Structures are given as structure tokens and as C-alpha cells.
Amino acid sequence: QKEVEQNSGPLSVPEGAIASLNCTYSDRGSQSFFWYRQYSGKSPELIMFIYSNGDKEDGRFTAQLNKASQYVSLLIRDSQPSDSATYLCAGRNTNAGKSTFGDGTTLTVKP
Amino acid sequence: DVKVTQSSRYLVKRTGEKVFLECVQDMDHENMFWYRQDPGLGLRLIYFSYDVKMKEKGDIPEGYSVSREKKERFSLILESASTNQTSMYLCASSLDRVDEKLFFGSGTQLSVL
Numbered sequence: 001q002k003e004v005e006q007n008s009g010p011l012s013v014p015e016g017a018i019a020s021l022n023c024t025y026s027d028r029g030s031q032s033f034f035w036y037r038q039y040s041g042k043s044p045e046l047i048m049f050i051y052s053n054g055d056k057e058d059g060r061f062t063a064q065l066n067k068a069s070q071y072v073s074l075l076i077r078d079s080q081p082s083d084s085a086t087y088l089c090a091g092r093n094t095n096a097g098k099s100t101f102g103d104g105t106t107l108t109v110k111p
Numbered sequence: 112d113v114k115v116t117q118s119s120r121y122l123v124k125r126t127g128e129k130v131f132l133e134c135v136q137d138m139d140h141e142n143m144f145w146y147r148q149d150p151g152l153g154l155r156l157i158y159f160s161y162d163v164k165m166k167e168k169g170d171i172p173e174g175y176s177v178s179r180e181k182k183e184r185f186s187l188i189l190e191s192a193s194t195n196q197t198s199m200y201l202c203a204s205s206l207d208r209v210d211e212k213l214f215f216g217s218g219t220q221l222s223v224l
């Protein structure tokens with residue numbers, strides 16, 4: 001079992017809809033979680049991070065963390081074609097000192 | 112803005128060659144990382160460093176070594192390149208051990224023929 005699992009997709013949503021990206025993790029020592037966006041041919045860029053249970057909102061993005069269920073999600077409201085990319089979920093165990101990435105979910109937003 | 116610069120965007124080498132991939136960051140970050148990214152395998156950590164002259168093995172260190180002589184520079188070395196090391200190599204940095212938000216370079220696509 002991979003330490004961080006994501007649905008590979010592809011996930012397709014119409015423009016203006018809510019895109020929901022999900023991630024589960026197996027390492028209960030992971031304390032912080034990150035979402036990176038990667039456009040085709042480009043390198044990943046950080047878009048959200050969350051350390052505590054609950055929701056964290058930033059503009060159209062909401063990250064959700066449930067440590068009891070070992071579940072992290074990213075919601076993108078009012079999806080735009082420019083949101084079409086691969087989204088990488090990463091968890092970090094401070095004691096281990098490194099982040100572990102999921103394989104990514106490819107999102108396509110159709111006009 | 113944090114800038115992480117990788118010396119080459121594309122690189123073609125022959126099997127058996129010694130290959131150096133260079134990475135420089137300009138934000139005085141403590142931590143630096145080398146990942147490789149392959150279709151279907153995701154991002155995999157090769158080596159990382161929390162301080163000058165310090166290095167830690169990641170998940171797939173075999174066939175690689177690293178050097179960190181200065182805080183801003185982290186080099187990945189392929190001692191004897193092989194075809195299975197054809198990949199996209201990504202360098203990243205983060206502020207310190209507590210704040211590990213990663214900032215990535217633009218990547219080096221290495222082809223080993």
C-alpha cells in the first residue's frame with residue numbers, strides 16, 4: 001500500500017462546477033499536508049497546506065483534513081479551464097523529515 | 112519570490128557517463144531535495160539535505176550521490192548513467208524542518224542513451 005493514495009482520474013468537471021480531489025494516507029505520524037498543482041510540462045507549485053483538522057479556505061480553494069479518517073481533500077469552487085492540471089497530495093511526517101507524494105489526480109475543466 | 116534554478120532544462124547523456132545536475136536556490140533555505148518524476152510512478156525522493164555538507168538518503172538513492180558544499184547549492188550526481196535513469200529530475204527547497212512547503216525548480220529532463 002502506498003503511503004499516500006490518490007484517485008488517478010482523470011476527473012472531468014464542467015466550467016463553474018465544484019471539483020473534489022481526494023487523498024488518503026497511511027502514516028499516522030504525518031502532521032502536515034500539502035496540495036501542489038502541476039501543469040503539463042511544468043514543475044509542481046504549492047497551492048494549499050493544512051496542519052489541523054477541519055477546513056482551510058483560500059479563495060476558490062478549500063483544503064479539508066480529517067486525521068481520524070486519515071483523509072485529505074481539496075475542493076475547487078467555480079472551476080475554470082485554467083484549473084486543468086494534475087494535483088499532487090503530499091503528507092509530511094516531521095520525525096521522518098520528508099514529504100511523501102501521491103501519484104496525482106488529473107483534472108480537466110471543460111468550457 | 113523564491114527562485115530555484117536548475118542548470119539544464121534538457122540533457123542527453125550516454126550510458127556510463129558521469130552526470131552532474133546542479134540546483135541553486137536564492138532564498139537562504141535550509142533544506143534542499145532531489146526528486147525524480149516518472150509517468151505512473153509519481154514523485155520519488157532521491158536524496159535530501161538539511162544543512163551544508165549533510166545529506167540523507169530518500170526512497171530511491173541507488174545509483175545516485177549528492178553534494179552540498181554551500182547552503183544555496185545542491186548537486187545530484189549520477190556516477191555511471193544508465194538508461195533506467197532517464198527521467199525528469201526536480202530540485203526543491205524549503206525554509207527549514209518545521210516549514211516544509213516545497214518550492215520546485217523547473218526540472219531537468221535527462222535522457223540516457
